[in-house]
Amino acid sequence: MKLHPSYFSIIPLALSAFCMGVAELSMAGILNNLAQSLQISLTEAGYLTTLYAIGVIVGAPLLTVPLSSLHRKAQLSINLGIFALGNLVVFLSSSFYLTAVARFVCGCMHGVFFVIATLTCTQVAQKGKESQALALMVSGLTISMVSGVPLGAMIGNTYGYQFLFLCITVLTLCVLLSVMCVMPANIQGQKTNLNGLIDGLKSLQMWRSFLITAGFCGSLFTFYTYVEPFFVDLGGFNHQELSLVLLIYGAFGILGNLIGGKLADKMGAISCLRLTLSLLGLSLFGLFFSIQYPLVAVANFCMVSFWGFACVSSIKMFSLYSAKRYTPKNIESSISLNEASFNLGIAIATLLGGVALANWGVEYNPLIATLIALIALVLLPRKMHFNNH
Structure with a gap:
């Protein structure tokens, strides 16, 4: 072939x-x-x-x-x-x-x-x-x-x-x-030039894309950063069992990533992102209630990985569509700002997850992560202004 x-x-x-x-x-x-x-x-x-x-x-x-x-x-x-x-x-x-x-x-x-x-x-x-x-x-x-x-x-x-x-x-x-x-x-x-970055930062529609990206990444890492105390301290898992759980988590992430790409091409990036973000939020919300049932908690955790990584290609395509529509002369600059938003989301997630851990306990981290995912979902445009083709 x-x-x-x-x-x-x-x-x-x-x-x-x-x-x-x-x-x-x-x-x-x-x-x-x-x-x-x-x-x-x-x-x-x-x-x-x-x-x-x-x-x-x-x-x-x-x-x-x-x-x-x-x-x-x-x-x-x-x-x-x-x-x-x-x-x-x-x-x-x-x-x-x-x-x-x-x-x-x-x-x-x-x-x-x-x-x-x-x-x-x-x-x-x-x-x-x-x-x-x-x-x-x-x-x-x-x-x-x-x-x-x-x-x-x-x-x-x-x-x-x-x-x-x-x-x-x-x-x-x-x-x-x-x-x-x-x-x-x-x-x-x-x-590109530095003025292109300013052009991207001045666009409210590009800020929508940046915040959706940061929110998606933040929802994943608010929980993932503190996964060890969640499963070990609350769930009673030992470290060897946690290593196996993380291996399965990663395998579901690879599968979700590849299937998410196919879904985005078939449904269009925004419709696919609406679906995958919703299911990511639902999976995170399930973790809040399921830690007393270890197998259910692991299943929810795997679904977090699957639907989380299924979002990635849709988010990248959505940012590209936004850049082409709202900053057509500076597409590359807008994409670079969106890529920075991924790690900005991780930084914010680490901070919020730490605050939740210190003030309420690690069992509330999935709930905070769910709220962040919902914010990203709400920010998605209601109508499809552009599609893949």
């Missing part, structure tokens, strides 16, 4: 997303090892995760500007090259401050990558299958949650955290080589 030419762009993007996901998420499993190696506190080690997230928020809108006039292959090659260099610095560094700078740079490249990847997918995808192309690209990130993160934690804790970042560096360089060999060089970028 002959592959459609679009796959020669989309598959390297999926592999790149996997590298980004492992670099970002595996830190949670190696914090103790890292803190001991750098002779810092766990709180300071946690700052390395925060700096990465800040890098994503800053990098997505600002660092796409100098790359915007290049074709996508050159953009991605530069992006992956700097990302690999940043991880190499983490591998070589014995200084907390140098490691912190390298993590921030890697976060910036993470943010830039998902702008490049989102626009490339929609440029090269077969007509009517744009959402499926986005879902395939995002699947690399989802797979990193299932396999890359546990494997990264095992490597980091067995051979030292530095060896993990050497592995990420080598894998990224392999992906970079594949990009240079197979990705076509004729996919054009769109020249």
